[in-house]
Amino acid sequence: MPAATKSFRVDDLLVQIYNSEVEMAQDVAEIAHEYLQHQIEQQNTVAVLLATGNSQLKFLDGLIALGGIDWSNIILFHLDEYLGINADHPASFQYFLRERVEKQVFPQRFNYIAGDALEPIVECDRYTKLLEAQPIDLCLLGVGENGHLAFNDPAVANFKDTAKIKLVKLDQINRQQQVKTGYFANLEAVPQYAFTVTIPMICTAKKIICLAPDTRKSKIVKEILQGYITTNYPASILRKQPQATLFLDVNSASLLT
Numbered sequence: 076m077p078a079a080t081k082s083f084r085v086d087d088l089l090v091q092i093y094n095s096e097v098e099m100a101q102d103v104a105e106i107a108h109e110y111l112q113h114q115i116e117q118q119n120t121v122a123v124l125l126a127t128g129n130s131q132l133k134f135l136d137g138l139i140a141l142g143g144i145d146w147s148n149i150i151l152f153h154l155d156e157y158l159g160i161n162a163d164h165p166a167s168f169q170y171f172l173r174e175r176v177e178k179q180v181f182p183q184r185f186n187y188i189a190g191d192a193l194e195p196i197v198e199c200d201r202y203t204k205l206l207e208a209q210p211i212d213l214c215l216l217g218v219g220e221n222g223h224l225a226f227n228d229p230a231v232a233n234f235k236d237t238a239k240i241k242l243v244k245l246d247q248i249n250r251q252q253q254v255k256t257g258y259f260a261n262l263e264a265v266p267q268y269a270f271t272v273t274i275p276m277i278c279t280a281k282k283i284i285c286l287a288p289d290t291r292k293s294k295i296v297k298e299i300l301q302g303y304i305t306t307n308y309p310a311s312i313l314r315k316q317p318q319a320t321l322f323l324d325v326n327s328a329s330l331l332t
Protein backbone atom coordinates (compact mmCIF):
# COMPACT_ATOMS: atom_id res chain seq x y z
CA MET A 76 0.00 0.00 0.00
CA PRO A 77 1.57 3.36 -0.98
CA ALA A 78 1.83 5.63 2.04
CA ALA A 79 1.48 9.39 2.29
CA THR A 80 4.81 11.15 2.82
CA LYS A 81 3.10 13.80 4.93
CA SER A 82 -0.16 13.85 6.83
CA PHE A 83 -1.48 16.77 8.90
CA ARG A 84 -4.67 18.63 9.79
CA VAL A 85 -5.64 22.13 8.71
CA ASP A 86 -8.43 22.98 11.13
CA ASP A 87 -10.71 19.90 10.93
CA LEU A 88 -9.52 18.76 7.50
CA LEU A 89 -7.02 15.92 7.14
CA VAL A 90 -4.45 16.55 4.38
CA GLN A 91 -2.27 13.80 2.90
CA ILE A 92 0.60 14.39 0.48
CA TYR A 93 2.12 11.71 -1.79
CA ASN A 94 5.27 11.48 -3.91
CA SER A 95 3.26 11.10 -7.11
CA GLU A 96 -0.28 11.18 -8.47
CA VAL A 97 -0.05 7.44 -9.13
CA GLU A 98 0.78 6.67 -5.48
CA MET A 99 -1.94 9.04 -4.31
CA ALA A 100 -4.60 7.48 -6.54
CA GLN A 101 -3.65 3.94 -5.53
CA ASP A 102 -3.79 4.73 -1.81
CA VAL A 103 -7.14 6.53 -2.18
CA ALA A 104 -8.50 3.56 -4.14
CA GLU A 105 -7.53 1.26 -1.26
CA ILE A 106 -9.02 3.62 1.35
CA ALA A 107 -12.32 3.92 -0.55
CA HIS A 108 -12.40 0.16 -1.18
CA GLU A 109 -12.03 -0.64 2.50
CA TYR A 110 -14.65 1.94 3.47
CA LEU A 111 -17.19 0.72 0.91
CA GLN A 112 -16.75 -2.89 1.98
CA HIS A 113 -17.23 -1.85 5.60
CA GLN A 114 -20.37 0.16 4.82
CA ILE A 115 -21.84 -2.71 2.76
CA GLU A 116 -21.39 -5.02 5.79
CA GLN A 117 -23.17 -2.50 8.04
CA GLN A 118 -26.13 -1.58 5.87
CA ASN A 119 -27.93 -2.98 2.85
CA THR A 120 -27.61 -0.03 0.52
CA VAL A 121 -24.65 2.29 0.27
CA ALA A 122 -24.81 5.61 -1.58
CA VAL A 123 -21.84 7.20 -3.32
CA LEU A 124 -21.71 10.67 -4.86
CA LEU A 125 -19.12 10.66 -7.65
CA ALA A 126 -17.06 13.47 -9.18
CA THR A 127 -15.73 13.74 -12.72
CA GLY A 128 -12.57 15.31 -14.14
CA ASN A 129 -9.02 14.21 -14.78
CA SER A 130 -8.14 14.01 -11.10
CA GLN A 131 -10.61 11.12 -10.71
CA LEU A 132 -9.31 8.93 -13.55
CA LYS A 133 -6.50 6.98 -11.89
CA PHE A 134 -8.48 6.64 -8.68
CA LEU A 135 -11.56 5.22 -10.45
CA ASP A 136 -9.46 2.77 -12.45
CA GLY A 137 -7.63 1.73 -9.29
CA LEU A 138 -10.82 1.22 -7.28
CA ILE A 139 -12.47 -0.86 -10.00
CA ALA A 140 -9.30 -2.93 -10.54
CA LEU A 141 -9.18 -3.91 -6.86
CA GLY A 142 -12.39 -5.92 -7.36
CA GLY A 143 -14.23 -7.62 -4.51
CA ILE A 144 -16.92 -4.96 -4.02
CA ASP A 145 -20.53 -6.06 -4.47
CA TRP A 146 -21.70 -3.07 -6.50
CA SER A 147 -25.28 -4.36 -6.49
CA ASN A 148 -25.43 -2.86 -2.98
CA ILE A 149 -24.36 0.55 -4.21
CA ILE A 150 -26.45 3.42 -5.56
CA LEU A 151 -24.45 6.05 -7.43
CA PHE A 152 -25.11 9.77 -7.82
CA HIS A 153 -23.02 12.49 -9.40
CA LEU A 154 -22.15 16.03 -8.41
CA ASP A 155 -22.85 18.10 -11.47
CA GLU A 156 -23.80 18.26 -15.14
CA TYR A 157 -23.83 20.83 -17.92
CA LEU A 158 -27.22 22.18 -18.95
CA GLY A 159 -28.06 21.70 -22.61
CA ILE A 160 -25.93 18.73 -23.58
CA ASN A 161 -27.20 15.19 -23.83
CA ALA A 162 -25.87 12.02 -22.27
CA ASP A 163 -23.95 10.99 -25.38
CA HIS A 164 -21.99 14.22 -25.69
CA PRO A 165 -18.36 13.24 -24.97
CA ALA A 166 -18.02 16.10 -22.43
CA SER A 167 -21.16 15.16 -20.52
CA PHE A 168 -20.47 13.91 -17.02
CA GLN A 169 -23.06 11.19 -17.50
CA TYR A 170 -21.05 9.94 -20.49
CA PHE A 171 -17.81 10.07 -18.44
CA LEU A 172 -19.30 8.07 -15.58
CA ARG A 173 -21.34 5.66 -17.67
CA GLU A 174 -18.28 4.59 -19.66
CA ARG A 175 -15.76 4.55 -16.83
CA VAL A 176 -17.88 3.33 -13.95
CA GLU A 177 -21.40 2.11 -14.68
CA LYS A 178 -20.44 -0.12 -17.60
CA GLN A 179 -17.58 -1.60 -15.57
CA VAL A 180 -19.26 -2.34 -12.25
CA PHE A 181 -23.04 -2.54 -12.76
CA PRO A 182 -24.26 -0.71 -9.63
CA GLN A 183 -27.74 -1.27 -8.19
CA ARG A 184 -28.70 2.04 -9.79
CA PHE A 185 -27.00 5.15 -11.19
CA ASN A 186 -29.03 8.29 -10.61
CA TYR A 187 -27.89 10.63 -13.35
CA ILE A 188 -28.68 14.33 -13.61
CA ALA A 189 -30.34 14.89 -17.00
CA GLY A 190 -28.30 17.62 -18.71
CA ASP A 191 -30.78 17.77 -21.56
CA ALA A 192 -33.79 18.33 -19.28
CA LEU A 193 -36.21 20.75 -20.93
CA GLU A 194 -37.42 21.99 -17.57
CA PRO A 195 -34.33 22.43 -15.37
CA ILE A 196 -36.28 23.37 -12.25
CA VAL A 197 -38.34 20.20 -12.54
CA GLU A 198 -35.08 18.27 -12.95
CA CYS A 199 -33.71 19.86 -9.77
CA ASP A 200 -36.87 18.78 -7.94
CA ARG A 201 -36.59 15.23 -9.27
CA TYR A 202 -32.94 14.93 -8.24
CA THR A 203 -33.62 16.53 -4.85
CA LYS A 204 -36.09 13.75 -4.08
CA LEU A 205 -33.54 11.10 -5.04
CA LEU A 206 -30.93 12.72 -2.79
CA GLU A 207 -33.42 13.02 0.06
CA ALA A 208 -34.21 9.32 -0.16
CA GLN A 209 -30.62 8.23 0.31
CA PRO A 210 -28.09 9.58 2.83
CA ILE A 211 -24.68 9.78 1.15
CA ASP A 212 -22.04 7.47 2.60
CA LEU A 213 -19.11 8.56 0.46
CA CYS A 214 -18.60 11.72 -1.60
CA LEU A 215 -15.72 12.05 -4.06
CA LEU A 216 -14.58 15.55 -4.99
CA GLY A 217 -12.12 17.37 -7.21
CA VAL A 218 -11.14 21.03 -6.91
CA GLY A 219 -11.40 23.49 -9.79
CA GLU A 220 -8.58 25.90 -10.53
CA ASN A 221 -10.91 28.61 -9.20
CA GLY A 222 -11.42 26.62 -5.99
CA HIS A 223 -14.85 25.29 -6.90
CA LEU A 224 -16.38 22.11 -5.54
CA ALA A 225 -18.64 20.46 -8.13
CA PHE A 226 -19.91 23.52 -10.08
CA ASN A 227 -20.09 25.79 -7.03
CA ASP A 228 -17.85 28.50 -8.49
CA PRO A 229 -16.91 31.44 -6.20
CA ALA A 230 -19.68 33.71 -7.53
CA VAL A 231 -22.45 31.20 -6.78
CA ALA A 232 -21.04 29.18 -3.87
CA ASN A 233 -23.14 29.44 -0.72
CA PHE A 234 -22.12 27.66 2.47
CA LYS A 235 -25.71 28.01 3.71
CA ASP A 236 -27.66 26.86 0.63
CA THR A 237 -30.89 25.16 1.64
CA ALA A 238 -31.28 23.52 -1.78
CA LYS A 239 -29.58 20.17 -2.40
CA ILE A 240 -29.03 20.83 -6.11
CA LYS A 241 -29.30 24.07 -8.09
CA LEU A 242 -28.83 25.59 -11.50
CA VAL A 243 -25.80 27.92 -11.77
CA LYS A 244 -23.99 30.11 -14.28
CA LEU A 245 -20.41 28.93 -14.84
CA ASP A 246 -17.57 31.42 -14.45
CA GLN A 247 -14.89 32.15 -17.04
CA ILE A 248 -11.97 30.43 -15.24
CA ASN A 249 -14.06 27.30 -14.87
CA ARG A 250 -15.11 27.30 -18.53
CA GLN A 251 -11.48 27.88 -19.60
CA GLN A 252 -10.40 24.95 -17.42
CA GLN A 253 -12.81 22.69 -19.30
CA VAL A 254 -11.13 23.65 -22.59
CA LYS A 255 -7.60 23.29 -21.14
CA THR A 256 -8.31 19.80 -19.82
CA GLY A 257 -9.53 18.71 -23.22
CA TYR A 258 -13.28 18.27 -22.78
CA PHE A 259 -14.30 21.03 -25.22
CA ALA A 260 -12.63 22.38 -28.39
CA ASN A 261 -13.05 26.06 -27.46
CA LEU A 262 -14.66 28.39 -24.94
CA GLU A 263 -17.77 28.99 -27.04
CA ALA A 264 -18.51 25.26 -26.97
CA VAL A 265 -18.62 25.14 -23.14
CA PRO A 266 -22.18 25.53 -21.84
CA GLN A 267 -22.87 28.65 -19.77
CA TYR A 268 -25.12 26.96 -17.22
CA ALA A 269 -24.99 23.76 -15.23
CA PHE A 270 -26.61 21.77 -12.45
CA THR A 271 -24.61 21.39 -9.26
CA VAL A 272 -25.13 19.62 -5.97
CA THR A 273 -24.73 22.35 -3.35
CA ILE A 274 -21.98 22.68 -0.76
CA PRO A 275 -24.20 21.93 2.29
CA MET A 276 -25.43 18.77 0.51
CA ILE A 277 -21.84 17.70 -0.18
CA CYS A 278 -21.03 18.24 3.49
CA THR A 279 -23.77 15.83 4.62
CA ALA A 280 -21.69 12.89 3.31
CA LYS A 281 -20.42 10.56 6.03
CA LYS A 282 -17.00 10.48 4.36
CA ILE A 283 -15.50 12.97 1.89
CA ILE A 284 -12.50 12.24 -0.32
CA CYS A 285 -11.15 15.19 -2.28
CA LEU A 286 -8.48 14.60 -4.94
CA ALA A 287 -6.37 17.55 -6.10
CA PRO A 288 -3.10 16.44 -7.70
CA ASP A 289 -1.03 18.30 -10.34
CA THR A 290 0.93 21.56 -10.55
CA ARG A 291 -2.08 23.34 -12.06
CA LYS A 292 -3.74 23.08 -8.61
CA SER A 293 -0.78 24.38 -6.56
CA LYS A 294 -1.97 28.03 -6.31
CA ILE A 295 -5.52 27.14 -5.36
CA VAL A 296 -4.40 24.51 -2.87
CA LYS A 297 -2.35 27.18 -1.08
CA GLU A 298 -5.36 29.53 -0.96
CA ILE A 299 -7.67 26.80 0.28
CA LEU A 300 -5.36 25.67 3.07
CA GLN A 301 -3.55 28.87 4.03
CA GLY A 302 -6.12 31.59 3.33
CA TYR A 303 -9.48 32.30 4.92
CA ILE A 304 -12.47 29.98 4.85
CA THR A 305 -14.55 31.88 2.31
CA THR A 306 -16.81 31.35 -0.70
CA ASN A 307 -14.09 33.13 -2.74
CA TYR A 308 -12.38 29.73 -2.45
CA PRO A 309 -15.32 27.35 -2.07
CA ALA A 310 -13.19 24.29 -1.26
CA SER A 311 -11.93 26.07 1.87
CA ILE A 312 -15.17 24.85 3.53
CA LEU A 313 -13.53 21.43 3.73
CA ARG A 314 -11.49 22.80 6.65
CA LYS A 315 -14.68 22.60 8.71
CA GLN A 316 -15.34 18.96 7.79
CA PRO A 317 -13.67 16.43 10.10
CA GLN A 318 -14.96 13.60 7.86
CA ALA A 319 -13.02 15.00 4.88
CA THR A 320 -9.53 14.24 3.58
CA LEU A 321 -7.76 16.28 0.91
CA PHE A 322 -5.32 14.17 -1.11
CA LEU A 323 -2.43 15.99 -2.82
CA ASP A 324 0.71 15.05 -4.69
CA VAL A 325 4.05 16.85 -4.25
CA ASN A 326 3.22 19.05 -7.25
CA SER A 327 -0.10 20.42 -6.01
CA ALA A 328 1.43 20.82 -2.53
CA SER A 329 4.54 22.59 -3.82
CA LEU A 330 3.53 26.12 -2.75
CA LEU A 331 2.52 25.20 0.81
CA THR A 332 4.73 26.77 3.46
Ligand SMILES: N[C@@H]1[C@@H](O)[C@H](O)[C@@H](COP(=O)(O)O)O[C@@H]1O
Pocket residue numbers: 126127128129130131154155216217218219224225226249256
Ligand atom coordinates in the same frame (compact mmCIF):
# COMPACT_ATOMS: atom_id res chain seq x y z
N1 LIG B 1 -17.41 20.08 -12.50
C1 LIG B 1 -16.21 19.34 -12.39
C2 LIG B 1 -15.83 19.27 -10.95
O1 LIG B 1 -16.76 18.48 -10.25
C3 LIG B 1 -14.42 18.74 -10.82
O2 LIG B 1 -14.11 18.61 -9.48
C4 LIG B 1 -13.47 19.65 -11.51
C5 LIG B 1 -12.01 19.28 -11.34
O3 LIG B 1 -11.45 18.88 -12.57
P1 LIG B 1 -10.11 18.09 -12.71
O4 LIG B 1 -10.23 16.86 -11.90
O5 LIG B 1 -10.00 17.78 -14.18
O6 LIG B 1 -9.04 18.98 -12.24
O7 LIG B 1 -13.82 19.59 -12.86
C6 LIG B 1 -15.11 19.92 -13.25
O8 LIG B 1 -15.19 21.28 -13.28
